[in-house]
Amino acid sequence: MVVAPDPDPPPTTLRKRPRLPRPTLGGLVLGAALTVVLVVLCRRVGDPDFWWHMETGDWIISHHAIPSHELFTYTVSSRPWADQEWGSEVLGDLIFRSGGMLAFSLAYTAVTWAGFWFIWRRIALERVPALIAAGCLVVAALAGVDVWGPRSQMISFAFTCLTLYWVECYLRDRNRLVYLLPLVTLVWANLHGGFVYGIAVVGLAAFTETVLWVASPHDAAHRHRSFRLWEVLVACGAAGLLNPLTVGAYLAAIQTQTSAVQQSFIAEWHSPSFHSPGELGLELMLLLVVFAMAFRRPRLWDALLTVVGIYAALSAVRNAPLAAAALTPMLAWAFAGAWDRSRWRDRVAAWIQRRASDLLVLASLGAFLVAAGTVGFAATTLSGQTASTDANFPVGAADWLAAHPSVGTRMFNAYDWGGYLIYRFYPDRPVFIYGEATELGNQLLQEVSDVENAEPDWQHILAEHDVNYVIERTDSALSMALSVDPQWTQVYRDSFSVVFVKQ
Secondary structure, three states: OOOOOOOOOOOOOOOOOOOOOOOOHHHHHHHHHHHHOHHHHOOOOOOOOHHHHHHHHHHHHHHOOOOOEOOOEOOOOOOEOOOOOHHHHHHHHHHHHHHHHHHHHHHHHHHHHHHHHHHHHHHOOOOOOHHHHHHHHHHHHHHOOOOOOOOOHHHHHHHHHHHHHHHHHHHOOOOOHHHHHHHHHHHHOOOOOOHHHHHHHHHHHHHHHHHHHHHOOOOHHHHHHHHHHHHHHHHHHHHOOOOOOOHHHHHHHHHHHHOHHHHHHOHHHOOOOOOOHHHHHHHHHHHHHHHHOOOOOOOHHHHHHHHHHHHHHHHOHHHHHHHHHHHHHHHHHHHHHHHHOOOOHHHHHHHHHHOHHHHHHHHHHHHHHHHHHHHHHHHHHHHOHHHHHHHHOOHHHHHHHHHOOOOOOOEEEOHHHHHHHHHHHOOOOOEOOOOOHHHHOHHHHHHHHHHHOOOOOHHHHHHHOOOOEEEEEOOOHHHHHHHOOOOEEEEEEOOOEEEEEEO
């Protein structure tokens, strides 16, 4: 028997290719904001500490050990050294070896940008219009204009943003990733001394939940979170000891935060001056925080974090990134709440819906232009590395000293040039001082301050340390004093640096 074919055979099932997600107006706005912040974050290497960190990383790799005593000076060479940044120095030196300053800048730009991504993720825990979230991210970037750059401090910024995000998720019962923070602390404590910031965030959250539990003793949620956060805090504290310095890592962090001489001598430890153009972004952020308080009744956690963030911002310029990490989501949430209550909200939403297609095209074009402009700006910035180094460090004077190896045996140098001179001359020319201010001690910092400002005891300090050559800024008070002192002879001078030798 012949079976007739089915007149309507079933259609052949084809495997469909997954469609790419269609861009949305809000996604394009947020993407543009996270891209444009790179204009502020992507910097040339300019931190004076970069040079000695790279030399330290090279020493660690070469010796397969962590230095136990100070390496680079003749003034305090016997002093024990608690190198709390050994991990970032090794990683940094490996990056520097593989791709030079360009690779180093790009690596730290990525680390800093990761911090902004975690800020955005924390903002997204509440419903916030894309334009408000984007504006707050840009304000956060502007707040740290004087601090962003390729430096190990950005590792602590990124980890602080991660910690704040995970703690926020836990307080909102979103996830329990907060239990992984001891592992984060273990890594962090071997990279940078700022790991104590993460422990402080967990401690503040534990304190907050304990207060709320005491206020509402029958609330099982606060009791549970309180116990768990205290457990995480103890585990993080123990993880912070799992590094070559053990307790020394904590002691070094405390010394850094409490050194009065260091905080008066080093510019980034000063309180912000809102007359400085570079600190106007920080001023704007703080003003917006005050303004936002009228729009949102904060939780206890929000209030405490706001107080800590404002205090950090006002206490030292270098804390601006930490303040941005703490305050930016609360800004976004406050203004989002105000917008939800606004009578304009529904009108604007309806207008956007009517013109959604046109606005999507414009937003796509805008995002493309922002991305192209950011890439161009970053390329231009990074291509000027050599000129920037020449303009900020004593390249000419170092070249002269390299050509005259018999000149001088005991150097006095400007504080922020010590790292560059270490990079150029270690181990042949030990420096007087460099950027490891905590380990070198308050007394040496005070002596350097007195000498550079030509205080009455400057000659006595140089004689006490048997200094026989000086490399200093051409227009400094010390250079002017040396130029009229018959014991000193100027042997090199350019528009930026000068070398004097004692007769």
